[in-house]
Amino acid sequence: MTQRRIASLALAAGLLLYPLLVSDLNGAAFLQDVGATLLLAAISASAWNIVGGYAGQVSVGHAMFFGAGAYVPLLVFDLWQWPPLVGLPLGIAVAVLLALAVGTPTLRLQGHYFSMATIAVAELIRIVVSNWDLLGASIGIQGPAIARGWWDLTFRSSVPYYYIFLGVLAVLLYATYRMERSRFGYYLRAIRAGERAAASLGVPVRHTKLMALAMSAAFTAVAGSLYAFKLGYVNPEAGLGILVSVQMVITAALGGAGRLTGPLIGAIVLVPLQSATNSWFGGSGTGLTYILYGGIILLLARFEPGGLIVLWQHLRRIGARKPEVAHAA
Amino acid sequence: MLLEAEQVSRSFGGFLALSDASLAVEAGEIVGLIGPNGAGKSTFFNCIAGDLAPSGGRIRFDGVDVTYAAAERHAELGIGRTFQVPATFEELSILDNVMVGAFLRHHRRADAEAKAMEMLRLTGLDRMAGQRAGILGTPGRKRLGIARVLATEPRLLLLDEALAGLTPSEIQQAIELVRRIHATGITIVIVEHIMEVILSLAARVLVFNQGRTIAQGKPQDVVNDPKVIEAYLGHHHKRRRARAPA
Numbered sequence: 001m002t003q004r005r006i007a008s009l010a011l012a013a014g015l016l017l018y019p020l021l022v023s024d025l026n027g028a029a030f031l032q033d034v035g036a037t038l039l040l041a042a043i044s045a046s047a048w049n050i051v052g053g054y055a056g057q058v059s060v061g062h063a064m065f066f067g068a069g070a071y072v073p074l075l076v077f078d079l080w081q082w083p084p085l086v087g088l089p090l091g092i093a094v095a096v097l098l099a100l101a102v103g104t105p106t107l108r109l110q111g112h113y114f115s116m117a118t119i120a121v122a123e124l125i126r127i128v129v130s131n132w133d134l135l136g137a138s139i140g141i142q143g144p145a146i147a148r149g150w151w152d153l154t155f156r157s158s159v160p161y162y163y164i165f166l167g168v169l170a171v172l173l174y175a176t177y178r179m180e181r182s183r184f185g186y187y188l189r190a191i192r193a194g195e196r197a198a199a200s201l202g203v204p205v206r207h208t209k210l211m212a213l214a215m216s217a218a219f220t221a222v223a224g225s226l227y228a229f230k231l232g233y234v235n236p237e238a239g240l241g242i243l244v245s246v247q248m249v250i251t252a253a254l255g256g257a258g259r260l261t262g263p264l265i266g267a268i269v270l271v272p273l274q275s276a277t278n279s280w281f282g283g284s285g286t287g288l289t290y291i292l293y294g295g296i297i298l299l300l301a302r303f304e305p306g307g308l309i310v311l312w313q314h315l316r317r318i319g320a321r322k323p324e325v326a327h328a329a
Numbered sequence: 330m331l332l333e334a335e336q337v338s339r340s341f342g343g344f345l346a347l348s349d350a351s352l353a354v355e356a357g358e359i360v361g362l363i364g365p366n367g368a369g370k371s372t373f374f375n376c377i378a379g380d381l382a383p384s385g386g387r388i389r390f391d392g393v394d395v396t397y398a399a400a401e402r403h404a405e406l407g408i409g410r411t412f413q414v415p416a417t418f419e420e421l422s423i424l425d426n427v428m429v430g431a432f433l434r435h436h437r438r439a440d441a442e443a444k445a446m447e448m449l450r451l452t453g454l455d456r457m458a459g460q461r462a463g464i465l466g467t468p469g470r471k472r473l474g475i476a477r478v479l480a481t482e483p484r485l486l487l488l489d490e491a492l493a494g495l496t497p498s499e500i501q502q503a504i505e506l507v508r509r510i511h512a513t514g515i516t517i518v519i520v521e522h523i524m525e526v527i528l529s530l531a532a533r534v535l536v537f538n539q540g541r542t543i544a545q546g547k548p549q550d551v552v553n554d555p556k557v558i559e560a561y562l563g564h565h566h567k568r569r570r571a572r573a574p575a
Contacts (some may be wrong), residue, residue, distance in 0.1 A: 183432040183441070190429040193418035200378065200412070202404030202433035202481055 008261070015039075015166060019159045030279075033158040038271040039165035040226055044244075045251035045263030046172050047219030051212040052249065053257035054185065056192030057107065060245045061118030064102070064125045065095040065217040067240035069224025071129070074141045074234055083151045084143050088225045095221035096214050103213040107206060110195075119242065126240040140235025143228060153229040161230045168226065169264070172219055176260055188212055192258065220248075243289070250293050253300055256307035265308055270296075330389075331356040331516050332377070332408075332485055337386035339372050347372040347540045349386070352518075354485070359507075359517045361527040361548065364537030365561055371413070371489065373537065374520050378410040378487050379403035390485065404433060409483030413490045413520075415470035419463035423454055426462050426473055430480035445480055452476040452506065467494050471503070479510065486510065488519040492526050504529055524552065536560065 022031040044066060051057050072094055073087030106117040130138045147154035155161065179185045187208045190198040199205050228234050238244070255266030277288045304311045332354040339347040347369040354360050362370045375381040377388060379400040388396045390406055398406075418426045427445035435441040449455040452472040457465075465473060471491055478486065492503045500523065507530055511517055521527050527534055528548050536544040536551055538560035544551050551557055 181438055183436055183438075186425065186429050186432055186441075189421055189425070190418055193420055194416050196380070196400075197412065197416035197418065198429065199400035200380070200404060200410050200416075201430040201477060202401050203429065204401050 011261075011264075019162050029158065032162060034272060034275045036158045036162040036165055036230065037275070038267050039162065039169055040223060040230070041247065041251050041271050042264045042267035043165060043169050043172060043226065044220060044223040044248045045255075045266055046169065046176060047216050047223055048248035049216075049252045049257060049259075049263050050176065050179070050188075050219070051209070051216040053252055053259070053262065054180070054188040054192065055209055055212045056258070057209055057213070058111075058115045058249065059118040059213070059216075060115045060242070060249060061102075061120075061122030062216070062220050062248050063240045063242065063244035064098060064122045065220035066224035066227070066244050066248075067125065067129070067234075067236075068095040068098060068217075069221030069226075070228040070234040070239040071135055071141070071224075073225050074143045074228050074232075075135065077143050078136075078141050083148075083153075084225070084229055085151055085153055088222070091225050092218050092221045095217040095224075099214045099217035100210065103210045107209045107213065119245070122240065122245060123242065126236050126242075129240055130236040136235070138236060140233060140238070143232040145232070154232060158230075161226075164229075165226060168222060172222075173260060173264070180260060184208070184211070189258070246293055250296055254296055254307055256309035259307070259309050262307055262309055269308065330354065331391055332518070333387075333389045334373075334377060335387045337373060337376050337383045337388060339376055339381060339384050345540055347376070347383075350535075350537070350542050352377075352535055352542075354516060354518060356484070356516050357514070358533065359511055359519065359531045361531030361534040362518065362520045362537065363522070363524075363527055363534055367539075368537035368560070369540040370520050370537040372540075374410075374487060374489055374518075377518070378408065380410075404481050404483075407482070407484035408487065409478035409481050409485070410487040411471070411474040411478055411489055411491050413493065415467075415474040417462045417465065417470045417473060419461070421462055422459055423462050423465070423473060424449065424458040427476050427480050430477040433481045445476075448476040448480045451479065451509065468499050468503075471495070472506070475506065475510070479515075483515060485516045485518065488517060488521075490520055490522065492521060492523060500526065528552075 018035050019032050022028050025031060044062070048059065048062050052059055069091040072091035073084035076082040076087040076090065077084050102118070102121050106114055106121070109117055129135050135141060144152045144154050187198065187203045190201070190203055191205055191208060195205050224239065251266040251270050252263040253266070254270055255264065256262030273292065274289060277292060281288055300307065330353050332352070334350065334352045336349045336351055337347060338345065338349060350369065350373045352360070362374060364370045372381065376383045379395065379398055379402065382397050386396070387394065390408055393406060395403060395406065395408070418429065424442070424445055427448050428441045431441040431444040431448070435444050446455060446458065449458055452475055454469065454472055454476060462473060475491065488507070491507070492500050495503060504526060507517065507519070519527070519531065531548055533546065534548050534551050535542050536554075536557050543556050543560060544554045
């Protein structure tokens with residue numbers, strides 16, 4: 001337990017100091033940008049983790065919530081020149097309403113059928129948005145090019161974004177930690193382990209799943225908004241594409257779905273890998289991302305469905321030569 | 330009456346799995362449901378537990394109509410059930426399995442944990458509380474299933490073959506456990522194949538065959554009922570028995 005605490009503190013300190021540590025290196029701006037991207041991926045994947053990990057409802061359509069969070073702030077700027085930040089709560093509201101509307105019918109589906117339904121809905125939304133002139137159709141919409149004040153959240157450097165993202169991630173992980181230990185968290189894990197048994201113990205299965213989806217959608221929308229603040233621009237592919245959803249699933253699953261720090265660990269491994277392939281292979285790198293994701297899915301499914309956290313626990317057990325204690329009652 | 334089921338029927342497509350089954354249970358009773366495989370006792374059981382909606386009939390629990398209520402509503406009202414295949418939450422710890430049940434009436438974590446530990450002591454699993462539930466064998470899982478449902482503080486407990494697959498000595502322990510649970514004032518309806526269990530526990534049994542209840546009464550009387558013997562052993566048995574020297 002104490003060892004775990006030390007590891008968490010070291011991780012937190014590392015994340016807190018990272019932009020300063022790399023500031024003197026060659027390509028500091030690039031490394032800081034990778035850091036911000038990493039945190040954003042960790043936020044999205046942690047948000048997904050609430051419903052996809054803890055509740056075991058593997059949504060592959062979370063891009064719709066991400067897109068709502070990304071589009072709405074830029075839309076309020078585009079239409080009325082409001083600061084994008086004003087659009088953040090609106091984006092969350094749209095995502096939550098979307099979650100309730102989509103979740104009510106689709107959460108009745110089990111397993112892969114739910115995943116497939118979420119893909120279908122997200123793709124539909126992407127296609128509609130791609131043809132909707134108000135939202136810039138396939139070209140997308142833009143935020144403020146030059147900051148009119150700090151409240152436009154338009155900075156040249158990645159460092160302010162890095163710390164904003166870190167703050168949001170801390171809040172999200174703390175909320176998840178509290179959830180893990182609450183009745184709601186227990187109910188989510190029970191649902192993941194077996195809906196019929198959970199219901200027999202008084203767990204309101206459908207309601208709980210819907211609440212988890214709404215909560216997850218709200219935080220995913222925040223991630224989308226943060227993305228829009230940083231990039232100042234969103235198009236259907238970047239905001240609503242299936243890769244956005246898949247990245248959340250892979251990141252969380254790689255680290256460990258249904259575990260507090262799983263998505264963060266997944267992001268720490270995955271994002272630098274992605275940035276490396278992208279910068280080595282230039283524009284042709286996008287195709288490689290798919291190959292990378294496919295490879296990770298294959299390895300996870302074959303060797304360690306529990307992700308890196310479980311793999312680490314196994315390795316440590318082997319290292320300590322401590323056999324798993326197995327009593328049979 | 331704590332539980333009143335009147336003329337409950339259930340069909341699957343064209344197959345009538347259960348027709349016109351009725352059962353009234355007083356608070357404090359232990360009632361057994363027996364019958365050969367496919368007799369409809371599990372279907373009846375699942376209708377009472379809220380897992381299956383009946384195609385016809387009416388079920389009331391303590392005056393409340395629960396015929397079409399969802400499974401979680403049954404738990405809330407005080408009907409608890411175990412599963413034939415224990416449906417353990419394998420990835421969760423043994424304590425956490427029971428806490429899921431305890432959270433129904435105790436919303437604070439500390440209270441739920443205290444309640445869960447109490448149930449683990451009752452079922453003899455307390456020393457393994459922190460272990461993953463997946464490591465348990467069949468007897469342990471059955472105990473865990475009972476601990477978990479008891480944590481929801483039911484007034485009526487439905488046991489679905491809670492003792493199947495146990496060795497004779499484990500069965501004796503399990504019978505003791507059921508007696509202890511009954512002594513705390515919980516009414517019990519038990520589905521069981523093993524006659525020994527029914528004879529030693531239930532004061533009253535209901536016998537199912539081909540979707541109907543064919544006999545009802547004290548276990549000693551019921552096992553001597555020709556219709557019951559026929560249901561279990563077929564009519565050849567009767568002839569052979571008649572021919573056999575006394």
